[in-house]
Amino acid sequence: MxxxxxxxxxxxxxxxxxxxxxxxxxxxxxxxxxxxxxxxxxxxxxxxxxxxxxxxxxxxxxxxxxxxxxxxxxxxxxxxxxxxxxxxxxxxxxxxxxxxxxxxxxxxxxxxGRFSMAAKHHMAVAEIYETEHVDIDQCIANYEQAADYYRGEESNSAANKCLLKVAFLSAQQEKYERAIEIYEQVGASCLESQLLKYSAKDHFFRAALLHICVDAGVDGPRALDKYTEMFPAFQDSREFKLLRKILDAIEEQSVDAFTDAVKEYDSISRLDQWYTGILLKIKKAMTAEEGEELR
The missing domain is CATH 1.25.40.10 (Tetratricopeptide repeat domain)
Structure with a gap:
């Protein structure tokens, strides 16, 4: 001892x-x-x-x-x-x-009545559920509660940080509608701030990819129209151009065109694991449709 x-x-x-x-x-x-x-x-x-x-x-x-x-x-x-x-x-x-x-x-x-402190510790609980005591549903629930408390205390930046974790994890669980809702909500709130305005494109990019996962033929194009109307500068971004190429590749049923577009984007801006996971799901949906046509 x-x-x-x-x-x-x-x-x-x-x-x-x-x-x-x-x-x-x-x-x-x-x-x-x-x-x-x-x-x-x-x-x-x-x-x-x-x-x-x-x-x-x-x-x-x-x-x-x-x-x-x-x-x-x-x-x-x-x-x-x-x-x-x-x-x-x-x-x-x-x-x-x-x-x-x-x-x-x-x-x-x-x-x-110390809700900011309570929110901080809900985040700590969420992190344990995410990394150690793995339970993604409990992780999401604690991030959502933290966001609710932060929002009540007018700590909107901290609330959005928690909500983005909810969206990130919800998308991984294929709960796309919930994730899209959050990315759109946070993206819209960023547009209200000159300091955060440019970061809105990242949230709209994620939301648009998820829309394509849900319905590439209808939801994907509608999402692009909606986000460019909300944020005209989005149309000039590399993210928008990649999304447009993905939709064109899906319409043409060209897996090669899809792969080339993703590779071109990734050669300049590295795509993280979340993006690659979503893009792989889109590609798999394309190849499945291709197989059905061959049959």
Missing amino acids: SSNEARGTDYIAQAEAKLKSASGFFGRMFGGTSKQEEAMELYGRAANAFKMAKKWSAAGQAFSEAANIAERLQMKHDSAQSSVDAANCYKKSESDKAITCLLHAIEIFTDM
Whole structure:
């Protein structure tokens, strides 16, 4: 056992002794609250000692004990902060416990009317569901709740950031209509700002590709007309030109023309995994239609 771990264990023993004395008759009569506060402080010291020893589970447990005491003493902010500290430790060892601690902190922050803080921690929960405790539906639900809280606090930029994650993940799950709705909504909001106006083309580009996935013959062309009407400069972009070439290739049933158009664009602006995944789905739909015609 390292010296830091030994110190942490000693602090835990002292904290438990304080709590025991506070729970007795004389403890309740004389200084029960102060003894609990001392125990809370000792649990915090124990947690930090365990952190230095890289004993993450023990540190998380100690912070959780501190949070429980703070909650009993109606010290809401301290309880929430200790829960967040516990979650940060549990992230390194037990993601399910990290989620539980963050949800506890969120409950306190919403009760206090601290919605921006609650939103921040909903994002943290979403990130755990996305990367560690994989559950994309829960991930989306937490990003949506974070966006709702940010929007309520007039933090529109932060809300849009969360919504774009919802759209990104929804498209991967082939929930195209939800993703399109968000990309169009965020794109329209960007047009209201001179600073963000140019970034609207990226959101319209993604939305248009998804429209093509849904219905290349009708939805795709309509989307391009709609976005150029909303943002005339979109028509001069490389993204628009690629979309036009994709629609022409689909109409001509030319997989080669589709492939050449994508390669040409990718040689200048690298397409990330999300784009390549959507483009592959469009290409597969083309080859499937081609096979049907041959039969």
